[in-house]
Amino acid sequence: MHRFSSCWLGLLLVFCLIVSAGSARAANFNVVLSPNIFVPSVLNIQVGDSVTWTNQGGFHNVEAVSGLFNNGPPSSDPWTFTFTFTEAGSVPYICIVHVGLGMTGVVNVSGAPAQPGSIRFASGASSVNEAAGTAAIQLQRTGGSDGAVSVMFSTANGTATAGEDYTATTTVVNWGDGDSSPKNVTVTILEDTADEPNETVALALTNPGGGATLGSPANATLTIVDNDDSTPPPPPPGQDCVKDAETLCLLDDRFEVKAAFETKQGASGQAQAVELTPDTGYFWFFTAENVELVVKVRNACVDPFNRFWFFAGGLTNVEVDITVRDTETGVIRNYLNPQSTPFLPITDTNAFDTCP
Numbered sequence: 001m002h003r004f005s006s007c008w009l010g011l012l013l014v015f016c017l018i019v020s021a022g023s024a025r026a027a028n029f030n031v032v033l034s035p036n037i038f039v040p041s042v043l044n045i046q047v048g049d050s051v052t053w054t055n056q057g058g059f060h061n062v063e064a065v066s067g068l069f070n071n072g073p074p075s076s077d078p079w080t081f082t083f084t085f086t087e088a089g090s091v092p093y094i095c096i097v098h099v100g101l102g103m104t105g106v107v108n109v110s111g112a113p114a115q116p117g118s119i120r121f122a123s124g125a126s127s128v129n130e131a132a133g134t135a136a137i138q139l140q141r142t143g144g145s146d147g148a149v150s151v152m153f154s155t156a157n158g159t160a161t162a163g164e165d166y167t168a169t170t171t172v173v174n175w176g177d178g179d180s181s182p183k184n185v186t187v188t189i190l191e192d193t194a195d196e197p198n199e200t201v202a203l204a205l206t207n208p209g210g211g212a213t214l215g216s217p218a219n220a221t222l223t224i225v226d227n228d229d230s231t232p233p234p235p236p237p238g239q240d241c242v243k244d245a246e247t248l249c250l251l252d253d254r255f256e257v258k259a260a261f262e263t264k265q266g267a268s269g270q271a272q273a274v275e276l277t278p279d280t281g282y283f284w285f286f287t288a289e290n291v292e293l294v295v296k297v298r299n300a301c302v303d304p305f306n307r308f309w310f311f312a313g314g315l316t317n318v319e320v321d322i323t324v325r326d327t328e329t330g331v332i333r334n335y336l337n338p339q340s341t342p343f344l345p346i347t348d349t350n351a352f353d354t355c356p
């Protein structure tokens with residue numbers, strides 16, 4: 001029964017050592033005080049690692065020859081003692097009772113483990129104009145710069161097509177020992193004349209080398225912003241009609257009507273507006289009781305006309321400049337009555353081809 005327990009513990013010890021050796025981070029190592037020997041008697045560990053000694057029942061202690069650690073006086077009670085090594089160096093230790101029988105060991109502590117770091121995209125999403133020619137994709141090395149490392153960068157079609165929208169790129173990016181500067185990979189963007197939606201290229205980092213790992217994000221999306229437009233832009237929408245002393249807003253405020261005047265003697269100004277009905281208003285120039293101009297906009301958005309009409313009649317012979325604006329489409333019509341001319345009636349049944 002006792003032999004079986006010893007074997008089992010031995011297997012566990014080997015298992016623990018394998019697990020410890022496989023880890024890059026601080027690890028714990030185990031030493032068993034078998035009758036009058038330390039097993040294993042030699043340990044090679046790294047700074048930050050710890051060692052646990054386990055007494056199975058002999059009359060033992062463990063203490064560093066240098067005095068670095070000491071679990072206390074010898075005892076035959078089962079005990080454990082753990083010490084974490086924070087400095088590099090070789091640390092011999094003994095059992096004070098059985099040193100004469102060769103019950104000694106040593107822990108060899110090497111410097112901090114190498115930190116090759118990890119490689120990632122600086123950003124998971126970036127965009128470039130179709131006409132830019134190239135896109136610079138930045139890669140970063142973080143968490144260490146020990147040793148030379150590399151990573152494979154590659155592109156793949158998202159909604160963009162290699163050879164039409166961009167040039168497929170696969171390249172290995174390298175960093176030297178101690179180099180943690182960001183590196184740019186250039187992807188060639190192909191200009192075309194096709195009116196397309198914005199399209200995407202999938203970027204990936206794979207195959208890290210030199211002990212580096214892949215950071216996050218290791219995948220990114222590059223959006224190519226299209227710059228082609230085959231459809232003419234709609235006319236710029238105008239501003240709303242704002243009723244004031246010089247402005248008529250007719251047909252539910254859709255049409256804005258203003259008028260300016262100038263006399264033969266050079267007096268000029270904006271005509272003053274007075275609304276009469278939703279379609280119709282008048283303007284005066286000099287005094288409120290002296291009406292000069294009557295205007296109306298009619299909705300003739302029915303077959304066969306399909307237009308907005310503009311009509312005006314004047315009681316004047318001075319120069320008049322009338323501006324009518326369709327606020328929904330931004331279309332503007334101007335009507336001019338020349339200086340010293342009896343105002344001729346305006347009956348424009350083709351005024352606004354902007355129905356409805």
Ligand SMILES: [Ca+2]
Binds near residue numbers: 196
């Ligand atoms: Ca395309």
Ligand SMILES: [Ca+2]
Binds near residue numbers: 130164191192194196
């Ligand atoms: Ca394209």
Ligand SMILES: [Ca+2]
Binds near residue numbers: 191192194227
């Ligand atoms: Ca283009």
Ligand SMILES: [Ca+2]
Binds near residue numbers: 192195
């Ligand atoms: Ca295009």
